[in-house]
Amino acid sequence: xxxxxxxxxxxxxxxxxxxxxxxxxxxxxxxxxxxxxxxxxxxxxxxxxxxxxxxxxxxxxxxxxxxxxxxxxxxxxxxxxxxxxxxxxxxxxxxxxxxxxxxxxxxxxx
Amino acid sequence: xxxxxxxxxxxxxxxxxxxxxxxxxxxxxxxxxxxxxxxxxxxxxxxxxxxxxxxxxxxxxxxxxxxxxxxxxxxxxxxxxxxxxxxxxxxxxxxxxxxxxxxxxxxxxxxxxx
Numbered sequence: 001x002x003x004x005x006x007x008x009x010x011x012x013x014x015x016x017x018x019x020x021x022x023x024x025x026x027x028x029x030x031x032x033x034x035x036x037x038x039x040x041x042x043x044x045x046x047x048x049x050x051x052x053x054x055x056x057x058x059x060x061x062x063x064x065x066x067x068x069x070x071x072x073x074x075x076x077x078x079x080x081x082x083x084x085x086x087x088x089x090x091x092x093x094x095x096x097x098x099x100x101x102x103x104x105x106x107x108x109x110x
Numbered sequence: 111x112x113x114x115x116x117x118x119x120x121x122x123x124x125x126x127x128x129x130x131x132x133x134x135x136x137x138x139x140x141x142x143x144x145x146x147x148x149x150x151x152x153x154x155x156x157x158x159x160x161x162x163x164x165x166x167x168x169x170x171x172x173x174x175x176x177x178x179x180x181x182x183x184x185x186x187x188x189x190x191x192x193x194x195x196x197x198x199x200x201x202x203x204x205x206x207x208x209x210x211x212x213x214x215x216x217x218x219x220x221x222x223x224x
Contacts, residue, residue, distance in 0.1 A: 031210055042114070042200055042215030043153075050210065088153070090213075097143075097166060098213060100153040 005101045006089055012107040019076040021104040023089030024069075030094050032065055032072050037086045037103070046074075046087075079108045113137040116201050116216035123191065124224055131186040131219045133201030141206035142184040143213065144176060147198040159184065160206040191223045 007022045023032065031050045035043040049056045049065045049072065056063045062075040076083055086105045090098040114135045123129050135142065144156040158166040159178040173195075175187040184201055198218045205211035 033212055035213075040198075040218075040220070042116075042202075042217045043213070045212035045214065048210055048212055092210075097155055097158060102150070102152045 006087070006104040008104060009102070010105045010107070012109065013079055015079060015081055015108055015110050017079055019079050019083070019106055019108070021074045021087050021106070023072045023074070023101055025072075025089075025091045026070065027091075027093065029067075029091045031092045032063075033090045033092065033098070034061075034063060034072075034074050035088045035090060035100075037088065039085075043088060076106075079106075081108050081110045084108045114201055114203055114214050114216035116199075116219050118219055119217065120220045120222075122222045122224060123188070125191060125193070127191075128187070128189040130188065131199055131201075131221075133184040133186075133216055135182055135184075135201075135203040135214070137203055137214055139203035139205050139211075139214070140181050141204045142178060142181070143202040143204075144184065144186050145200040145202060145215075147200055147218070149197075153200070157186075188221075191221075193223050196221055196223045 005024050013019050031048055033048045034046045036046050037043045047058045047063050049063050060077045065072045084107050086103040088100050088103045090100045092098050117132045141160040143158050146154045156170045157176040162178050173190050177185040198220050200218045201216045202213040204213050
């Protein structure tokens with residue numbers, strides 16, 4: 001069964017606003033990763049958060065992880081038109097391969 | 111500039127053709143993957159090679175045949191495909207013995223089966 005599931009499926013915001021995407025999963029994990037995909041391109045790794053971590057920052061990105069709720073969120077602050085892309089969460093469990101969610105399509109309007 | 115290179119970028123083939131997709135990674139990784147990305151569906155893992163041994167198949171139809179001659183190269187041989195096989199095929203690599211190693215993706219091959 002599908003492990004990660006992003007919410008919302010699509011998000012449209014104005015440049016300068018913050019964008020928040022959520023990911024829920026079903027089973028215990030070792031780590032959770034967020035990836036970005038521009039149209040027609042491959043996925044690019046953004047940030048990894050381990051199961052014993054609660055929050056992580058990287059530039060304008062902030063990721064939180066709540067293992068009790070089996071959920072994670074990705075916050076992009078001060079969004080730019082160049083942030084327009086699809087964003088995927090992927091869960092990693094020891095001895096098993098990554099499982100990706102269907103993604104959130106983010107549109108940042110100039 | 112991605113460390114994972116896929117060729118060709120686009121491929122149109124008939125249902126009776128035989129073609130191959132190629133992937134090369136320059137990152138020194140020891141695991142390589144083939145993923146299929148169809149519209150409105152999550153990424154589907156097709157094949158995994160770790161240390162050049164295939165470790166996962168995921169019940170992929172036999173019309174898809176992977177080959178991993180060394181840790182830097184991965185092929186996906188295609189024959190007698192169906193129109194529903196049209197998709198973006200993504201290759202990725204990682205460091206298999208590191209549990210927190212992220213995947214590094216190529217830009218994919220957009221396959222259209224006519």
